Amino acid sequence: MKRRIPCQTALALGALAGLFVAAPASAITPPGTPPTFYCDANRPANADTVEAQLNTRAKNGSATDADRGNQPRWERATASFALQSTGSDPLPSTLTWAFFNGHEIDRYLTFSPPHANYPGIFIGSYLPAGQPQLPANHLYYMRYRFKLDATVNPATYKLQFPANAHGLANLRADDRVVGVYLNGKRMMVTPAGAFTLGGGAHVNEQWKTGENELAFAVYDTGGGGMWLGVQSVTQSVCDWRPAPAAAATPVPTLEGWSLAALGGLLGGAAAWRRRKKRA
Numbered sequence: 001m002k003r004r005i006p007c008q009t010a011l012a013l014g015a016l017a018g019l020f021v022a023a024p025a026s027a028i029t030p031p032g033t034p035p036t037f038y039c040d041a042n043r044p045a046n047a048d049t050v051e052a053q054l055n056t057r058a059k060n061g062s063a064t065d066a067d068r069g070n071q072p073r074w075e076r077a078t079a080s081f082a083l084q085s086t087g088s089d090p091l092p093s094t095l096t097w098a099f100f101n102g103h104e105i106d107r108y109l110t111f112s113p114p115h116a117n118y119p120g121i122f123i124g125s126y127l128p129a130g131q132p133q134l135p136a137n138h139l140y141y142m143r144y145r146f147k148l149d150a151t152v153n154p155a156t157y158k159l160q161f162p163a164n165a166h167g168l169a170n171l172r173a174d175d176r177v178v179g180v181y182l183n184g185k186r187m188m189v190t191p192a193g194a195f196t197l198g199g200g201a202h203v204n205e206q207w208k209t210g211e212n213e214l215a216f217a218v219y220d221t222g223g224g225g226m227w228l229g230v231q232s233v234t235q236s237v238c239d240w241r242p243a244p245a246a247a248a249t250p251v252p253t254l255e256g257w258s259l260a261a262l263g264g265l266l267g268g269a270a271a272w273r274r275r276k277k278r279a
Contacts, residue, residue, distance in 0.1 A: 032099070034145040034211060035073070039238040042151050050159065050235045054144065054214075056123045056228060058102055063109060063120035068102025074123050075099050077141040084139040087179020087217025089186035095141060105227055124174065124218075124227030136223035139178065143215035144230075153239040154208045158199040160236035161191070172229040179217030183208065199237055 035048035043049070056074060059067035075097040100123050107126040108118040123142065127133055148154055162170045171177065171191065180188045182197050185204050197214070198207045220226035 033073070034147050036147040036149055037152065037235065037238075038149045039152055039235075039240040041240040042149075050233055054146065054159070054230070054233045056121060056230045058120045061117070061120045063117055065120075071100050071102035071123050073099075073144060075143050075145075076123075076125075077143075080134075080138040080140050082135070083137050085137075085178060085219050086189055087139065087141070087181070087186060089179075091141070091179075091181045091184040091186065091215055093184070097143065105225065107225070118227060121231065122172075122227040122229040124225065126225030126227070133224045134220065134226060137221055138219075138223070140218045140220065140226060141179075141215060142218065142228050143181075143213055145211060145213050147211050148207055148209050150209050150243040151240055152209070153241045154198075155206050156199050156237055156239045157207045158196045158235065158237035159207075159214075160196050160234045161194060161230075162232045163191070163193045170229070170231060173216070173218045174225065174227045175221050176219055177216055177228075178219045179215075181213070181215035181217075182206075183213050184215075196236060 035053045037050055037053075038044070038047055053070055053073070055070055058069040058071055059065045060069075077095040078098050079095070102123075103119070105119050105122060105124050105126040107128055108115045110116075125134060148157060177190055179186050180191060180195075180197070182205065187197060187205070188195065198205070200206055216228055216230075218226060218228050
């Protein structure tokens with residue numbers, strides 16, 4: 001008899017026999033350091049760029065390089081969700097996140113190309129043979145955080161994503177993307193082609209100055225392993241603006257009773273000085 005999996009069962013990924021192993025000391029891109037993006041008009045020398053940093057690639061797309069590039073900038077939710085084939089709207093606020101280290105799908109190194117290339121360009125999980133594998137028909141959340149400099153107009157800023165199709169330079173997932181999120185708001189379920197994020201008519205459809213969150217929901221039907229690939233993202237609209245002036249420190253004001261008290265203190269001090277002179 002086939003056991004029925006409860007629809008809303010959440011599985012703690014940590015219980016799946018080390019689904020995501022500890023981050024190695026050799027990871028060169030440190031986790032917890034969101035890149036800051038600028039417009040071309042005022043980008044400092046050697047600053048991060050969307051084209052170089054917003055992707056799931058190790059250094060040079062290498063499957064074996066010790067430098068895991070941008071992979072350690074990504075995070076995954078530590079729970080997966082059974083039989084939920086569409087990402088929630090909004091992104092659940094109760095999720096707990098942990099950083100990738102870039103070695104979670106190293107098992108693909110034992111496969112023939114192009115699968116052997118996957119560890120260099122995708123993030124996800126594929127445990128070694130003999131260990132408990134990911135269950136079938138589960139949903140997973142992954143996110144990427146970044147900052148917008150104060151000189152970027154957040155209301156018009158747009159990120160351009162390639163089509164969700166076969167090809168190593170495209171947005172891809174195993175099995176499919178089922179939610180795309182801008183700061184927690186689900187903007188679409190499964191992209192039908194190339195798409196942009198940001199620059200919407202409403203504030204919750206726009207990026208913001210400071211820290212932002214891009215997230216994806218991925219549904220995997222077969223179990224065993226799953227992955228997400230984000231490649232070739234560009235900032236299609238970036239309008240420069242002068243950085244807003246820092247807010248001035250307010251000058252304390254004295255109410256009427258405070259002025260009266262201050263006057264009394266000053267008057268008392270003057271009387272004390274006169275008495276001291278006569279003495």
